[in-house]
Amino acid sequence: MNRSLLTIRHLDADTIHEMIDLAASFRTAIMRGETLRPKDPKVIGLLFFESSTRTRVSFEQATSYLGYRFTNFSSSGSSMSKGETLKDTILTLRSERLDGVVMRHRASGAPFLAHQLFDGHVVNAGDGEHEHPTQALGDALTVLSHLKSIQGLNVAIVGDVLHSRVARSNAWLFHKLGADVRLIGPRTLMPTHGGLLPGRIFHDLEPGIEDADVVMCLRLQKERMQDGLMTSTKEYRKMYQVNQETLRWARPGALVMHPGPLNRGVELDDFAADGPQSMILQQVENGIYVRMAALHWIFAQPQAKKAAKATEPPAEKTSKKKSSAGAKA
Amino acid sequence: MKTILKNGRILDPSTNMDVVGHVIIEDEAIAEIGSDVEIEEDADQIIDCQGLWICPGLVDLHAHLREPGEDHKETIVSGTQAAAAGGFTTVCCMPNTTPPLDSPSLIDFLFDRAASPEAGGVFVAPVGALTKRGEPDRLTDLAALKRAGIVAASDEGAPIQSARTMIRAMEFCRQLDLPIMAHCEDEDLSLGGCMNEGSVSALLGLKGIPRSAEEIMVARNCLLSLQTGCRLHIMRVSTWHSVEIIRQAKYLGADVTCETNPQYFTLNEEMMQNFDPHFKTTPPLRSQIDIDILLQALADGTIDAIASDHSPHANYEVQVPFEEAPYGMATLETSLATALTALVHKGVLAPLELIRKLSTNPAQLLGLDAGTLQPFETPVAQITVIDPDLEWTFDVSKTFSKGKNTPYHGTQFKGKAMMAICGSEIYRDAKFDLKRLQVPAPA
Numbered sequence: 001m002n003r004s005l006l007t008i009r010h011l012d013a014d015t016i017h018e019m020i021d022l023a024a025s026f027r028t029a030i031m032r033g034e035t036l037r038p039k040d041p042k043v044i045g046l047l048f049f050e051s052s053t054r055t056r057v058s059f060e061q062a063t064s065y066l067g068y069r070f071t072n073f074s075s076s077g078s079s080m081s082k083g084e085t086l087k088d089t090i091l092t093l094r095s096e097r098l099d100g101v102v103m104r105h106r107a108s109g110a111p112f113l114a115h116q117l118f119d120g121h122v123v124n125a126g127d128g129e130h131e132h133p134t135q136a137l138g139d140a141l142t143v144l145s146h147l148k149s150i151q152g153l154n155v156a157i158v159g160d161v162l163h164s165r166v167a168r169s170n171a172w173l174f175h176k177l178g179a180d181v182r183l184i185g186p187r188t189l190m191p192t193h194g195g196l197l198p199g200r201i202f203h204d205l206e207p208g209i210e211d212a213d214v215v216m217c218l219r220l221q222k223e224r225m226q227d228g229l230m231t232s233t234k235e236y237r238k239m240y241q242v243n244q245e246t247l248r249w250a251r252p253g254a255l256v257m258h259p260g261p262l263n264r265g266v267e268l269d270d271f272a273a274d275g276p277q278s279m280i281l282q283q284v285e286n287g288i289y290v291r292m293a294a295l296h297w298i299f300a301q302p303q304a305k306k307a308a309k310a311t312e313p314p315a316e317k318t319s320k321k322k323s324s325a326g327a328k329a
Numbered sequence: 330m331k332t333i334l335k336n337g338r339i340l341d342p343s344t345n346m347d348v349v350g351h352v353i354i355e356d357e358a359i360a361e362i363g364s365d366v367e368i369e370e371d372a373d374q375i376i377d378c379q380g381l382w383i384c385p386g387l388v389d390l391h392a393h394l395r396e397p398g399e400d401h402k403e404t405i406v407s408g409t410q411a412a413a414a415g416g417f418t419t420v421c422c423m424p425n426t427t428p429p430l431d432s433p434s435l436i437d438f439l440f441d442r443a444a445s446p447e448a449g450g451v452f453v454a455p456v457g458a459l460t461k462r463g464e465p466d467r468l469t470d471l472a473a474l475k476r477a478g479i480v481a482a483s484d485e486g487a488p489i490q491s492a493r494t495m496i497r498a499m500e501f502c503r504q505l506d507l508p509i510m511a512h513c514e515d516e517d518l519s520l521g522g523c524m525n526e527g528s529v530s531a532l533l534g535l536k537g538i539p540r541s542a543e544e545i546m547v548a549r550n551c552l553l554s555l556q557t558g559c560r561l562h563i564m565r566v567s568t569w570h571s572v573e574i575i576r577q578a579k580y581l582g583a584d585v586t587c588e589t590n591p592q593y594f595t596l597n598e599e600m601m602q603n604f605d606p607h608f609k610t611t612p613p614l615r616s617q618i619d620i621d622i623l624l625q626a627l628a629d630g631t632i633d634a635i636a637s638d639h640s641p642h643a644n645y646e647v648q649v650p651f652e653e654a655p656y657g658m659a660t661l662e663t664s665l666a667t668a669l670t671a672l673v674h675k676g677v678l679a680p681l682e683l684i685r686k687l688s689t690n691p692a693q694l695l696g697l698d699a700g701t702l703q704p705f706e707t708p709v710a711q712i713t714v715i716d717p718d719l720e721w722t723f724d725v726s727k728t729f730s731k732g733k734n735t736p737y738h739g740t741q742f743k744g745k746a747m748m749a750i751c752g753s754e755i756y757r758d759a760k761f762d763l764k765r766l767q768v769p770a771p772a
Binding site for chain 2: 009085086087105107108109110112113117127128129130131162163165168191192193194195196197
């Protein structure tokens, strides 16, 4: 199978470091005004089955800086809106001789299907409520621009963890790089059985962000209130808002992050969003460099010792032992 | 026509018989069984069954044959062929077809199709719809359906949400002496979910279905059965709380039986970690603790029956993102092998008890002429011959079912149906050793 970036969960720490280092070197090169001229420029399909201007623009920028070409494919106005299945779309794009696809989809796990069908490389640009690996890599690059190491940091992720792919990817990434991850939110917005997700669960903000070096806010969708998962934005603000007051519980100068788009005044106040601790705009910029790294990394020859871990989701340890009848071969 | 099954291990749960002996079939019916039966060499066919089990034909309580309306997934012809290959001689087909089995003419159509020469030769026992499609609170004409030949009524595919509607359904069915086969799902709680709510759904970002979505309806239906006296069969028990609720209902005297399906005691939620839609079922695959309790409940008799819940789909319907995939797996041709491998060879169930759950109990709880080897008890001999020790690898490309959606492809099994007899031989496995056949020269 071709090398793809589907999750942070299946990467090892070395691979994550490799990509962050690569991103940092791309940042340096671009700051110096260098132009990258790859010997073998790739053609990347940007498949946004769910609309996202920010991530798409970031990937477009990354592709251009790398000297690659991209072509856009969005589900509205395409064959998808005429009832074509994801499978047929992917098979068609394969025959269009794209080298790789970047895929955003509303269904968790959809890039796994694309990876099986597409005879090329796939980068997950966010799948449902599962993972958003390039967001987490960008966040890690941002943290490492200010702090020497992630090892030993206290990282607090605050808000709607249950529905957040950003939370999952970041929890895995910071956990794998040795941080103490805390997941903070109301019971209704937290997985009822967090067991397999890394991180300790808190339902109150204060103990959760105590001594935090990094405080990440998650976006609170309005539909959560309609579904009765949160009583009101007012209540959320009172219980979980990251602001000038509540940031006092964290380490002085703790980095404040948000994947955007912000609900200013809900997840964070103006101080947190615009103040000296805010990393929000740097996150956006670093997003470009890690996406360059991801696009470069999928086409690079895997180093022998890492190859197995980095490219293929490993056979899950649990699926082997549980059943006598066994799982699919 | 006279056929002799010679020297097999006869397993007949209807009389607790477990002996090595012979079975004589004469003119489509079982004429004699036992160890001291005299074998006259005047038979038309003698089959040496040494090392094989001779059992009453297996009865599948719960399969989806998809006709009418969804013959791209399965037809009566392909589904009955798959049933015979899986060792079943009777298959109960579920009513959630298009249109649903809600009128006598559709029941006639089913019987016609099942009797066609291309079909698998097994008996098809239709289960009628309890409510009309799109009208969740309007009952079908149950008396007319019963006259047409349904063996039970079910809310499969359209679980009855209103307790008041369910009470009325039970009152009618009690009067008609028709069991209700209940699909227990609170759709308010399961809304939008696609796998068990638990640590794996948290990991994958898939919306979970809480266990309570099943358990609340199991409890409700048991209580309503107690109140009305209606015979209730709970389909697809998957959680350990459901087991405990049913145990309690039986203790209270409810006329309730239940089944589970091989997928629920062999597969679990942790197998979905790469988003393979072949593992998507309703209710969803649960966790190891549920499997442990299901195995106990199979052993202690709380779970009465094992059914396939054969749910075939076309490949293109399954090759989609997990949450968009349909529920269910095609299991007619693996259920017996899965149960043999996971239950008998692991010491959970004795052979006789497995056959009880796959044949005698299902036949008795629906009042079918099946599930026994006693001479002349059933008008037509239904017999399954099983090689309990044959080791084989399941290859989905070789199945009879149109549905190739199975998580068991490539699985090693121990045990397989070698022959199915429904009056006469309807299925003989490719691995059947032809040396076992003796055809005496005509006198």
